[in-house]
Amino acid sequence: MLTETTVADIRILIMPLPEFAMLPFGGFLDKLRFTADEADYSRQRYCTWQILGLEAGSIKSSSGIDIQVQATPAEIHCADFDYLVVFGGRNAQATQSLAPRYKNILRKAAGHGVQLVCIDNACFLLAACGLLNGHKVALHWRHEAEFRFSFPRIEVVSGQMYCFDGGRISCAGGMAAIDLAIEMLARACGRSRALKGLADMLVDEARSSSHQLRSLDTEAATSRHTGRAIALMHNLLSASKTTDELAGMVGISRRQLDRQFLSEHGMTAKNYWNELRLQHVQWRLLNSGHSLAVIADEAGIADVSYLGKIFRKRFGMSPALFRKALPGMPSDL
Incomplete structure (x- = not known):
């Protein structure tokens, strides 16, 4: 937690959707943890985060692991946060169908100036809520054709790991979530602090948004x-x-x-x-x-x-x- 003399540079709400993937979620969260403190004590000093869910309890990942919800929409004030990061579910169609349930909290956050971040299939949810209209989006290459078909008026940027476009940020998921976290932290905390802990994570370097995936x-x-x-x-x-x-x-x-x-x-x-x-x-x-x-x-x-x-x-x-x-x-x- 913050001390009386420390003000966090970046405040993040993290909202995993049902059947979310653990890889981007864990990578993103651990990058925040390394940057959040001077040493490696997991104290939330320079960046803070909370796990948001529509209701109290837990959210099950695609691998069957449960993540405990720390706050519900009724317990937070959106203006206290800089970003709302949404981690998509395993099935894009199912994620898109969640729009009626999640529309209110997403629109409320956007209305308070919170930047919305969609990782992996979460772009299908934001698009279905009308929150990507007029914005560019980067997403996993496996889902590009499906997204273009479902939302033909939204511009897809092919071959990008992540994309910053005004108040909307999108990420393809997987290990790219670490690269996105680094860029978000660099803009808020400085490049040096954003890169802290990469060696501990056994990550060679931060990849740019235009990094070409050789394994494709x-x-x-x-x-x-x-x-x-x-x-x-x-x-x-x-x-x-x-x-x-x-x-x-x-x-x-x-x-x-x-x-x-x-x-x-x-x-x-x-x-x-x-x-x-x-x-x-x-x-x-x-x-x-x-x-x-x-x-x-x-x-x-x-x-x-x-x-x-x-x-x-x-x-x-x-x-x-x-x-x-x-x-x-x-x-x-």
Whole structure:
């Protein structure tokens, strides 16, 4: 807690949603802890935080770990805080459906000038509450197509770890939550204090918002042109672009692009792009209750029956049977 002579530089409300991921939550919170004190006593001196929940009790993470709620909306005064950091749930569709329950506290905080921070899928909640209108958003690459489809008027910044845009801050989640925490703390407490504890966390350095994730490509030895093409394939998953147009955007001919893909990935650029789309469809069937028609649009496949055909050829069963085999998932496609 603060002493009588110490005033916190940054005051944060942390609101994990049901089924939130522990990785970004733990990384973000531990970075605050290291910066909050001169030594390593976990005292909240230079930054303070509270765990906020809609009601008293605990909130269960996606890994089954319960986090105790420290305050409810009735017990706080929003003007006493600088940021409200929301950690999204495992399922984007379920997170979005929470809007009626969370709209009041989010809008109240924004009305008091509190900066709203959405981490991982929390951007779906803020967007559904109308709180991202006119703002840019950075989110996990797996959810970009789904977000663009659900909120086509909100600008998505592809390939960014986090994004500051006025009173709204967004973060892709995972380990990027640590990088976001560093940037938030640097702006409030100074760079030196923000970097405190990184060695203890076994983190080499703070990554910028534009840091390119090397592990996103399955082939580490990919060439410059192929790597650029794969990044564009991810960003243009739902677009009606041809492989010839893709090659033009990369700056080489279609034949050269195919030659490089065959050499590095054993398939043409078109086939690699189709595989990305099918992998996206499979992942969305595993992690959402959206209809196949919605998922097909996200993957840039206009004909649902054609999608069913190529999905069956690739995975050995229809999308309906694939989803039906998953416990707790709807089977009506």
